[in-house]
Each structure stands twice: as structure tokens, then as C-alpha cells.
Amino acid sequence: MTFSSLGDTGIQVSRLCLGTMTFGEQNTEQEAHQQLDRAVEAGINFIDAAEMYPVPPKAETQGLTERYIGSWLKARGNRSDLVVASKVAGPNRDMTHLRGGPRLNKAQITQALDASLQRLGTDYLDLYQLHWPERSANFFGKLGFTPDQDEEAISLHETLEALKTLVDAGKIRAIGLSNETAWGTMKCLELAKEHGLPRVASVQNPYNLLNRSYEVGLAEVSYRENVGLLAYSPLAFGVLSGKYLDGKRPEGARLTLFERFQRYASPLAAEAAAAYVGVAREHGLDPAQMALAYVNTRPFLTSNIIGATTLEQLDSNIASESLELSDEVIDAIENIHRRFPNPCP
Template sequence: MEMKPLGRTGIMVTDLCLGTMTFGTQTTEADAHTQIDMALDAGINFVDAAEMYPVNPISKETVGRTEEILGNWNAAHSSRRADYVLATKHSGAGFAHARDGAPISGQTIPEAIEGSLRRLKTDCIDLYQFHWPNRGSYMFRQNWTYAPSGHNTDEVLDNMRECLEALQAQVDKGNIRAFGLSNESAWGTAQWLRLAEDGAGPRVASVQNEYSLMCRHFDTDMAELSVHEDVGLMAFSPLAAGFLTGKYQGGAVPEGSRMSLVPEMGGRHRARAFDAVEAYLEVAARHGLDPVHMALAWCQTRPFMMSAIFGATSVEQLAHILSGKDLQLSDEVLADITEAHRAHPMPF
């Protein structure tokens, strides 16, 4: 693993990040605490959560449970809280289980942060992210019908300015250290940056968007912005929601897997996806590589990558992921991956 800068904050994070979205549903609290121990002992110093977690499935009854599980670990290991960078997220417009679906605003930010701090049992959130833009996003397969319309630009920018001012107040209070985005576009990220440069509030340090061998929206405009503006990518679903493990090939649906709980897999379950997975599995086999290790190692070759967020529903899965954490791919492997991508672009 390598250490990467969290934007221009001076904070350094590992290029692998422990994702926690199954903590409280697929992953028990005991296993979640073991996973945190294992990740930190392996040298990972980055943990990502969200106030809406856990998922698979999402329910009103479990919202916030992931942060509570992390908080119980923090309370029991207070001397280790400084060993890792803690990230969480503010849910936004349309999420009915938090603030009745209110959009992110100067009014919701203090309440949301105080709630997360309380559940996390910590004095400060290192990286506070907006889970998705109020104006909507093309992520999660919405790209097929996405149209940037229906929003007044001045109103959007006024809201951004208001949010940055509220975030600055939280930085001044010591409640958060840095600000990040999630499911954002190049235009949106650029506006947050511009407003921060005008003095409205903290500069964007990172953006958490989906990215994997099978989902490469980030490769064009966002990639250029990320590199030149020091807004590193936190890639979620770097294993394509488990597709790249190969466990769903041939119609298999392992008991307790995400597909067994969410059959459509967030719109990823398409015939073309399985053909793409097969191509990447063949590349891994040709070079004697584990496909999980190959997929994560490939993410680290991207010039805009800050950290790839992986999830493990079990301790055994985490141990397997960690066993390949230092893999580096040869030029021959990278060339074969490029050919597979050209043959199977945008598989879902």
C-alpha cells in the first residue's frame, strides 16, 4: 500500500480504505469490530461510513446503525482513534429516512454532523462528505437517461455557498477537518472549488464516485479535474459490487451475497456484465493472478486514485483482500486489461 494526500489538507491516507456499508446487516457487530482491527493491523488507516448505512437492504430501522457500530469500537479502543482517518457522509434530497428527505443545506448540516458525532462516539470527523448532489447525479446507472435540466443555476450556486459557510462553521468548531463530495460531476466539483477559492468555505479534498474495471465514467473530465485540482478519487465498488470476484458467473447467487438480497444489483445485473467479467477473469487466469487482487491493484495504477474503498461482508473475505494488498501489475497485465475494456466498454 501507499500513502496518498487527502487533497491539500495535509492529511495522508492509505490507498485502500475499509468500507463499512454492510456493518449492521450482512456483517454482525462482532465481525465488524474484528474487521476494523484487522484492517488497522494490516496498515490501513482509512475507514469510510455514512449516516444512511447499512445497506442491503436499506431500512428506516437500521439507518445509522453502521455509525453506531463504529462508535462502539471507538469507545472500546479510545487510544486507537488517532490511528485512522474517519470519513462519513450527509444524506441528501430524497432520502426519506433522514430529515424527511430534506436537501443538504446550511440548516441540515449542523444537525447531521452532531448526529454522526454522537453515533460515532468521537469528537471529530476527519472527512465529511455530501453523499450526492441536491440537483441529482448521473451515477448508479442514471447516466442512461440523465439530462442536466430542471435546476436554476443561481439557486444551485447559492445553496453551495450556503453549505460551504455552514461547513466552515463546523471546521471552526472542531467538528470536522475536511470536506469531500460523492456521486459528483466535473461541473459540480468545479463549482465547489471555485466558491471555496472565493472564500465561501473549505476546499473540496476528495470525491467518492463509483469506479472499477466495469464502471469508468471517471476516466475523462473527472480524471483531468482530479489530477490538476488535487481532488483525489475515493473509488467505491472497485470490485463492481462483487461481480469481479466471479462469484455470480454461470447464474450463481451465493446465499447471503448482495445479489441474494438485491437481485437487480443497483441496475448492474445485465447480460453484458457477465461477458465483461469473463474477459477480466480470463486476464487474471492468464497471468496467474487472483481476480480480486488484480481489480484492486489496477485501481491503484490510475493517476487520479486516492483510495479504493473495498467492502467485506465476512472476516474471511477481508483476509483474502488483505493478502493481495501489495500486488503490483506488470505492463503485460495492464495491456491485456486495456484490450478487455475496449472489447467490453460500459457493461452496465
Template sequence: MEYTNLPTTSIKVSKICLGTMNMGKQNNEAEGHEQMDYAIGQGVNFFDTAELYAIPIEKETQGSTENIIGTWLKKTGNRDKIVLASKIVGPPIVNKHYIRDTGYSKESFEDALHSSLKRLQTDYIDLYQLHWPDRQTNFFGKRGYNHADASEWDDNINEILHILYGYVKEGKIRHIGLSNDVPWSTMRYLEEAKYRNLPRIVSVQNPYNLLNRTYEAGLAEISLRENIGCLPYSPLGFGRLSNKFIEGHDVSKARINLFPNMARYNGENSLRATQMYYDLARENGMSLATMALAFINQQSFVTSNIIGATTMKQLKENIDSINVTLSDELIASINDIHELIPNPAP
């Protein structure tokens, strides 16, 4: 395993992070524990979750993922071996009243953080992330920005940082990050932290894969110049960037088929690009999943690649991608395909 520091901190994290949103839905508790056991045995010390999980969102399973991690931490006593990341659900994308409908208020943070700590059976979270911006700016499948909704949001970034600062001082949060966010607010959070002596965000967790490289347009430069780690999620595009669909494997339990409302990777251009990436991977003697993950692992702005799996076979292949280095020639060929069909799944 390779390691790096969570930017601007002394916390060492593995370049592969275990994503857990399947646990409590596609994977039961025993399977989740097996995945965590295997991951830590392979040197993975970074786990990512959220109060919203399992996915897809349902009242009956909301919080189940954190519960499964919590029982594993209690059973194994491994809390001091794990860098644990979680998230407070963002208001506009979910608006599920069975969680809450109070936005990023003090009341919301009190409920979200303490509920997560209880489920996770821990006293602190190493990286606490805002799951979505609380204004109308960034959604799956949307390109561009419509300023028509601007009047619905008052700039509350300073207030949010002050609230989080209280939990940092209490020792309940060590560091903070963003998720599904954009360059403007990333810089605003940095600005407030710099000039108001408030906690500094250390990471942005956004989708990033061969079918969606929008992070490179703006946020990658911020990551490199401002030392903000990119934590890519969905690096295989809900499994689209694997061999199983093209080779006719049983995909009845694949996330894209089980949850079609989440299938942003089913468009014609995504399928065309995937076929080209698959052919390229085969020409170079590797699986599509391995090539797709290794590409992300090698990006200079990436701190840790959040992989997820529903089977142990998938998990082993995904973690093993850290041992693969793509040649300059192969990366150039990947970029040639990207130029032909750029970002087919925004």
C-alpha cells in the same frame, strides 16, 4: 501497506480504505469489530462510513454502521489512529422522511453531523462528504444528463460551503468532499472555495471499477490537474468482479442476490466483460478480485481504494491487493477488454 496524503492536507491515509456499509446488515457488531481490528493490524488507517448505512436503506438499520464504529472506537481507544470519513445523505436519491426531507439546509447539517458524531462517539470527523448532489443529475444506471429538471434546483453551493465552514471553524469537521458527483459541480465547489475563501473539497467518492470506468471521462483530469483525490467505492462491483459467481461458489448471501434492486452489474454486457476479465486474471496467475483491485490501486488519480467485505477471507484478499503490481502488458490487456465492452454498468 502504502500511504499517501489526502490531497492538499497533511493527513496521511492508507491506499486501502475500509468500507463499512455492510456493518449492521450483513455483518453484526462483533463481525464489524473483527474487520476493523484486522484492518488496522494490516496498516489500514482510513475508514469510510455514512449516516445512511447500513445498506440497503431501511428505517430499522439506518445509522447502525456508525453505531458499530462508535462502539469499536470506544472499546479500543483508537480514534487518534484512524482517519474517519462519513457523509450526510443527499436529498434526491433517498428522500427518506424518516431521516429528513429538508435538503442540504442548515437544519439538515445540524441534524446529520451531530447525530453522526453521537453515533460514532467522537468529537470530529476527518472527512465529511455530501453523499449525493441535491439536484437531478446523477443516478445509478443512468448515462447522460437531462436538463429538463434544471428549474427545480437553485445554485446553493456557496451556501453549503458557508455552512460547512462553520463546522470547520468549530473543529467538528477537518475537511470536506463530494460523493456520487459530476465534473461540473466539482469545479463549481472549487471555484467557490478559491474566490470566496471557503473550505476546499479534497476528494470525490464515486463508483470506479472494471465495469464502470466513467470517472475517467472528465473527473480523472480534474483529480490530476486540481489535486482532488478519487476515493473509488464498489471496486468489485458488488462482488461481481470476484471468482465466486463464475466458479459456482455459494452466493446465496452475495449482495447482488440479497438486494436485487442494487444489482447494476447483472446486465448481459457486464457478465460478458466479467468473464473476459476472469479469464485474463487466471492466465496471469491471480484471482479476478486481486486483479480488479490492483488495477484501481495503480491509477494515478486514486487516493485510496474503498474495499468492503462480508467475510474475513474476502477482507484479507482485498487488503492484500496492495501487494500486487500489474505489469504494463496486463494493464494493456485490461484496456483492450474495456475498449470492446466499455462501461457496461454505469
């Protein structure tokens, strides 16, 4: 397993990170523990969660993901060997079950972190991330930016000051962003330098063969500022595995269970995915492993967040870390990208 530094923190994280948003919805506590065991056996030391998990977010299941990780950490006694990350939710009208509606101010961030620590059964997080911005911006699939003239967003400065208090208290080792833009990332870096605030170590955004929009502005920021990408949805909700081709909807699969997940479900996405799967099969590769291996090659990547609902899927995903793609395969992938540039931003 390859390791790299999480920004400027000196914290070493595995090239693959175990994503856990299925724990408590598609995976039971026992299955969650099995996945965690298998990941650690394979050399993964990085675990990513969020206060709102599992997904889809619901009041009755909120927090189960962290509780399952917490019960595993208690049973295994290996907390100090791991890099545990979680996230605080930003504003969302459909999530009033979180503090009456989450905001990124000091009181709410402190409350959210303390609740996450309690569920996880630990007194610190290695990485604490802002799940999405307080302000209106072009994230969650928005390519264009439309300013909100009536916006009353909490400033990034105020949010970073709140996080500084928690870093100083020893509850957080490093901070990160998620679903963020190039402007937001650079603004956070500027504020940190000017005001002695914590420097962001990473940006957790979507990145996969169907959505390479991160490359447009953020890739250079990641590379030059040492704020690497934590790539989420590297398989585009499983679409790049080929299991949904020709209109198939496998029993128990995410897009079968939850109609709300439409980001990677368009006809253009299906056409592009079929082309990528075709390249993999032509070269004798597993389509999912090829898609993950491509993400692993990116120079702006810190860690690739894999997720699975079965141990078989997890084993296959882990195997991608040692897969080297030939120049011929890379060229074929780039040719498809030119035909289908970011069909699922």
C-alpha cells in the same frame, strides 16, 4: 501499506480504505469489530461510513454502521490514530426517516453531523462528504444530463457555507464530495477560492473495471486540482471476483440477498466480467485481487475503498495492495475495456 495525502489537507490516508456499509445488515457488531481490527493490523488507517448506512437503507437499521464503529473506537481507544469519514445524505424521496427527507442546507447538515458524531462517539470527523448532489445531475448510473426546469435545489454555495461553519467549529477537518460530476467538483473549487470556503479534498465515486466513466472528465480534475478519487465499488458489488459467473447466486452474497442492486447485473456486465476473470486466471491471479490492483495503479486515486462480509474476503482484498500487475496483464485489461467500454456506468 502505501499512504498519500488527502488533497491539500496534509492528512495521510492509506491506499486502501475500509468501507463499512455492510455493518448492521450483512455483518453483526462483533463481525464489524473483527473487520476493523484486521484492517488496522494490516496498516489501514482510513474508515469510511455514512449516516444512511447500512445498505440497503432502512429506517430500522439506519445509523447502525456508525454505532458499530463508535463502539469499536470506544473499546480500542485509538481514535487519534485513524482517519474517520462519513457522509450526509442528499435529497431522496424514499428516505423520509432522515429528517423528514434529507436536504443539504445548514440546519440539516448540522443536525446530520451532530447525530453522526454522537453515534461514532467522537467530537470531530476527519472527512465529511456530501453523499450525492442536491441538484439533478448525471450520477448514479446516468450518462446523459437532462436539466430539470422546475428544480429548486439548494445552491452549492449555501451548502459550502454550512460546512464552513462546522469546519470553523472544529467538528470537521476536511470536506469531500461523492457521486459528483466534473462540473460540480470544479464549481466547488471555484466557490472555495472566491469566497474563502473549505476546499474539497476528495471525490468518492464508483470506479472499477466495469465502470471507468470517472476517467472521462473527473480523472483530469482529480489529478490537476489535487482532489483525488476515493474509489467505491472497486469490485462492482463482487461481480469482478467471478462468484456470480454462469448465473451463480452464492448464499448470503449481496446480489443474492438484494434484488435492488442491478447496476452490475446485466448480461453485458456478466460477459465483460467473465473476460476479466479469464485474464486473471490465465496469469495465475485471483480475479478480485487483480481488479483491485488495477484501481490501485491509477494516478488520480487517493484511496481504494474495499468492503467485505467475511475476514477471508477482507484478507484477500488487503493483499491486493502489494500486488503488482505486469504490463501483459495491463494490456489484456485495456483490450477488454476497448471491447466493453463502461458496461455499467
